[in-house]
Amino acid sequence: MKTLFVVGLGPGTPDCLTPQGRAALESAQVLCGYTTYLELIQGDFPGKEILTTPMTRELERCRMALESSAAGKTTAMVCSGDAGVYGMAGPILELAGEYPEVDIQVIPGITAATAGAAVLGAPLMHDFAVISLSDLLTPWETIEKRLDLAAQADLILCLYNPTSRRRKDHLRRACEIVLRHQGPQTVCGWVRCIGREGQESRVLTLEELKDEELDMFTTVFIGSSATENLGGRMVTPRGYQNKV
């Protein structure tokens, strides 16, 4: 059988890559992915054939990986975080029907929601939504509607792609939508370069978050009405204290 692994690297450093993911990368003859992610791990896996395309050519990259597997080379497509959360597992499986001889194995990794949460404390201890603020593939109206309903549901929000070069005001607009349902003192947090050199984080209020200038390497957390700032840590109690 011809195999294509789709591997989530986790936040970036090798100590976040699972043994299952490492075994897949070791067994692969070809590594495929966006240059930045390949650079994070390439030193650990020398002697592999490398396939890469620029950032926006996602489908082209997926097809290269499928063609490589179909040609008989065990191939691994690498993604940062988890391959199934805004990653390459989806587009590869969309194209899979054209390559019935390739066995596709998705190997999960630690996504920014849980990696970032661990840096801030425990913000995701209760029901939460993960929403991307990128309108490259999703109409902004859809994103606004989702933010509005998720905030109304009092879900904790984890925001991916909070900003981009093209649209600087996405985060501000997202905060304004959440402010329809949550107070300005709602506890929020952000983490930049999770688990990598230069990691930064801050716990702040929703009012403060609205004016924060963040970049695309940042993951943002907006608390529910239950979320607290406990000594600088962002924590959403699940309710064990009430039970006792």
Added chain:
Amino acid sequence: MKTLFVVGLGPGTPDCLTPQGRAALESAQVLCGYTTYLELIQGDFPGKEILTTPMTRELERCRMALESSAAGKTTAMVCSGDAGVYGMAGPILELAGEYPEVDIQVIPGITAATAGAAVLGAPLMHDFAVISLSDLLTPWETIEKRLDLAAQADLILCLYNPTSRRRKDHLRRACEIVLRHQGPQTVCGWVRCIGREGQESRVLTLEELKDEELDMFTTVFIGSSATENLGGRMVTPRGYQNKV
């Protein structure tokens, strides 16, 4: 400094535990946790002092771990999946103020949402909500409201604790709420015993999911309006195909 690690083991087998998590467990003198999770890893970490309590005594268990660290023994509290998603990171940080001498480090693991998604295909490729159907600590009315708004937002849903001994009809009621906003043919899936012996999974329609009899070791996925069944795999296209 006295250290308490809070470690997410991932779905269960050692090949899903990150090197970071493994290093924490190796450096710990004391391992603390619910018996079932400790049994999954105990063989790999011999010679540790073991602290355990029955399932429902969460706060007691957290306090035991904090006391152990405060007494000078490096301690690790273990959780399945990710410690910050319905796990022990929250209650430990809620009690942390009483133990200022203990340095608490949360180490993320792979949660059932992403581990289960990888088994089914790529259901979580777009915005999603994680909601627990357990009403042990959350009023059922709150859960119903969240399901209703999340389905209205056309979020993919990942449901933890879909059933319990006490309430067998939670999943059916959740499906009925989603059916207010999504069609009966909406693509769904479930995974049982993710990454462990006896793993099972199924891709099915929302109408079929309503009548499915699942147990508490199962994670359930309900697609958005965009989710497809591609050759038996549950995939939510993100829209790369439209872009080209």
